[in-house]
Amino acid sequence: MKTKIGVAVAGCGRIAHMRHAPEYNNNPCAQIQGFYDYDAARAKELTEQYGGKTYKTFEELIADPSVDAVSICTPNFLHVEHSIAAMKAGKDVLCEKPMAPTSQQAQIMIDVHRETGRLLMPGHSQRFVRTHIRAKELLEAGIIGKILSVQTNFKHMGPESWSVEKGATWFFSKDKASFGVLGDLGSHKFDLLRYLLADEIDSIFASLYTLDKRNLDGNLIDLEDNAVCIFKMHSGVPGIMNVSWTNYGLEDNSTIIYGTDGTMRIFASERGDIVVDLRDGTSVHYHISPMSTNTNQLSSGIIDAFIEAVLNGTEPPVTGIDGRNALACLEAARKSFVTGTWVKLLY
Secondary structure, X not given: OOOOEEEEEEOOOHHHHHHHHHHHHHOOOEEEEEEEOOOHHHHHHHHHHHOOXXXXXXXXXXXXXXXXXXEEOOOHHHHHHHHHHHHHOOOEEEEOOXXXXXXXXXXXXXXXXXXXXXXXXXXXXXXXXXXXHHHHHHHHOOOOOOEEEEEEEEEOOOHHHOOOOOOOOHHHOHHHHOOOHHHHHHHHHHHHHHHHHOOOEEEEEEEEEOOOOEOOOOOEOOOXXXXXXXXXXXXXXXXXXXXXXXXXXXXXXXXEEEEOOEEEEEEEEOOEEXXXXXXXXXXXXXXXXXXXXXXXXXXXXXXXXXHHHHHHOOXXXXXXXXXHHHHHHHHHHHHHHHHOOOEEOOO
């Protein structure tokens, strides 16, 4: 059994700089073999910092026998092509979210994963936040009784403040991103809700807005920069999700869960990372871990989980089905906005 996994990163944007490269570098069981980006200078910058090879093409990367696993950090529209090619070349794959432009394409990726036997892990990182892990444990222990409803937010000032492509980021291109804030932030929150509640989303009603984000020509982008989704879980629990690229203040990544015995606030109170206010008037505060933000990036835990799964040959803690189901939520939200009706999800 291998003790070190040879890894390579395809796509050298901000997520590779802030998460994949440094977290692979810090994992004693990972050995960085190199980087690829269509802009060779970006790949070279990471190679100079972390070692390995600057690949001229993606094909060269997946042909390298020293590479056991690949992080797909390219723009969304390339995720399917790159992930499938890597799996067919015998590489395990960690693919950034959303894992595909459509749930149907995500299913094709899952089919290739099953055919090749290679790992396919989407980059849904919020379930690895230690505070969220503890919140799930508390919910399963029944600390607030039966869950009645939930609300969650993810709001920051937009990807142009984060992307290496300042102002002209691919996140604003429908052809490259497929979704706007829904894909960027909503995919995180839908996955988190599925994780925390151990439940699937049954139906959605959504309103999408383009309020402030503009292309270099001064015109509003053709993707949503704000979204509000009302939803119902299979269990009947109702909820609301609000995601935004136009929060020009402090980042908001909060979740509040209401139960028959009390309320749980996750990253939603200055009193603690988790604050439980019980029906009898007592409160419990938990100080566990801060939430990573665009301006304060913390170790995500997802790279370590991926390497562990590759080493052990086990199913990763986030699967292709998780990624596909999160995408189904995004598609349902968009369809709801277009039709003006509730949309039931068919997984």
